[in-house]
Amino acid sequence: MMAFAVGILLWVIVAGLLVVAAAKGGSLVETGLREGALDFLRLTPRVAIGVVGSGYVAAVLPPEVLGGLLGPNSGLLGTTIATVAGALTPGGPVVGFSVGVAALKSGAAAPQVIAYTTAWALFALQRVVSYEVVAMPAYAVWLRVAASLPVPFLAAFGATLIGKP
Amino acid sequence: MAIRRKTFDWSTALITVCMLSAAVVVYLRDGWDRFAAVFFGDLHIFIDILPKMAAGCLIGVLSTLLIPRELVARLVGAESGFTGLAIATFAGIIMPGGPVTVYPVAGAFLAAGADIGAALAFVTSWTLLGYARVLVWELPFFGADFVLWRMAVAPTFPLLVGLLGRFIAKALLGREKKP
Numbered sequence: 444m445m446a447f448a449v450g451i452l453l454w455v456i457v458a459g460l461l462v463v464a465a466a467k468g469g470s471l472v473e474t475g476l477r478e479g480a481l482d483f484l485r486l487t488p489r490v491a492i493g494v495v496g497s498g499y500v501a502a503v504l505p506p507e508v509l510g511g512l513l514g515p516n517s518g519l520l521g522t523t524i525a526t527v528a529g530a531l532t533p534g535g536p537v538v539g540f541s542v543g544v545a546a547l548k549s550g551a552a553a554p555q556v557i558a559y560t561t562a563w564a565l566f567a568l569q570r571v572v573s574y575e576v577v578a579m580p581a582y583a584v585w586l587r588v589a590a591s592l593p594v595p596f597l598a599a600f601g602a603t604l605i606g607k608p
Numbered sequence: 609m610a611i612r613r614k615t616f617d618w619s620t621a622l623i624t625v626c627m628l629s630a631a632v633v634v635y636l637r638d639g640w641d642r643f644a645a646v647f648f649g650d651l652h653i654f655i656d657i658l659p660k661m662a663a664g665c666l667i668g669v670l671s672t673l674l675i676p677r678e679l680v681a682r683l684v685g686a687e688s689g690f691t692g693l694a695i696a697t698f699a700g701i702i703m704p705g706g707p708v709t710v711y712p713v714a715g716a717f718l719a720a721g722a723d724i725g726a727a728l729a730f731v732t733s734w735t736l737l738g739y740a741r742v743l744v745w746e747l748p749f750f751g752a753d754f755v756l757w758r759m760a761v762a763p764t765f766p767l768l769v770g771l772l773g774r775f776i777a778k779a780l781l782g783r784e785k786k787p
Binding site for chain 2: 553
């Protein structure tokens with residue numbers, strides 16, 4: 444039900460943006476639709492591989508191992524492992540999210556997976572090194588990393604407090 | 609847009625190899641029935657998310673065309689204090705583009721003398737809440753329930769990182785500047 448509502452909302456936003464683009468005139472609507480369609484075509488095989496493939500990875504991983512390391516009872520240690528794994532995950536969003544989904548399917552608890560994706564978003568070494576350090580002063584990067592250290596833990600803790608909606 | 613304009617990239621290739629190996633192992637170990645069950649179960653999820661992904665791509669592209677980067681930069685530079693952090697967080701959410709555009713914008717804030725806390729809140733907000741990544745990547749992979757659950761807590765984090773960053777900067781860098 445919730446997923447359905449989100450789907451509707453997304454298309455309402457698309458319609459709103461199209462109206463604004465049409466009001467601004469020019470070739471905005473045409474460019475937007477064409478570029479959007481191209482992005483969708485580029486993205487589809489990647490998501491297909493990630494979503495379908497993660498089911499096989501989950502089937503191969505022994506559930507007791509991952510469930511023990513990152514399961515509902517893994518607590519602070521599980522969150523720490525998830526955080527370190529997130530920071531060390533190489534590659535773009537396909538890798539980060541595929542690994543997260545595979546873990547979720549094979550017994551990892553949602554708060555630990557939230558810690559993983561949060562740590563990946565904040566610290567993924569490859570992104571920090573190849574994009575951030577290049578474009579920002581070094582002290583700002585290290586300051587950001589230092590100030591963000593508690594965040595994956597707070598994210599996992601907050602998710603536990605709220606409980607699944 | 610967060611998606612790189614390449615038809616081939618190494619991370620996708622790596623993931624494909626991992627997934628294919630896992631699929632082969634499942635087939636050899638558990639047989640065809642299990643293999644097919646996993647495939648059709650996940651194929652169903654994939655088909656289910658396609659319309660959302662299409663909408664996400666269109667929102668990403670259209671808002672990039674409609675929201676000029678200069679507007680975001682002006683938003684963040686205008687206020688300081690806690691309001692500044694809140695505005696920077698909001699700017700990170702609506703900021704279009706991938707890492708190629710976001711970090712230089714944050715770097716430009718700092719070069720223009722903006723508050724370090726605001727710059728950190730901006731980057732953190734973009735990484736954790738940026739709509740492009742959420743709509744195009746996270747929603748298809750994890751589904752709406754998981755994303756909403758994560759999002760329920762996440763908006764406080766850019767503020768926290770901004771405040772903590774300011775504090776550390778004052779404690780460390782301030783002392784280094786005036787020995």
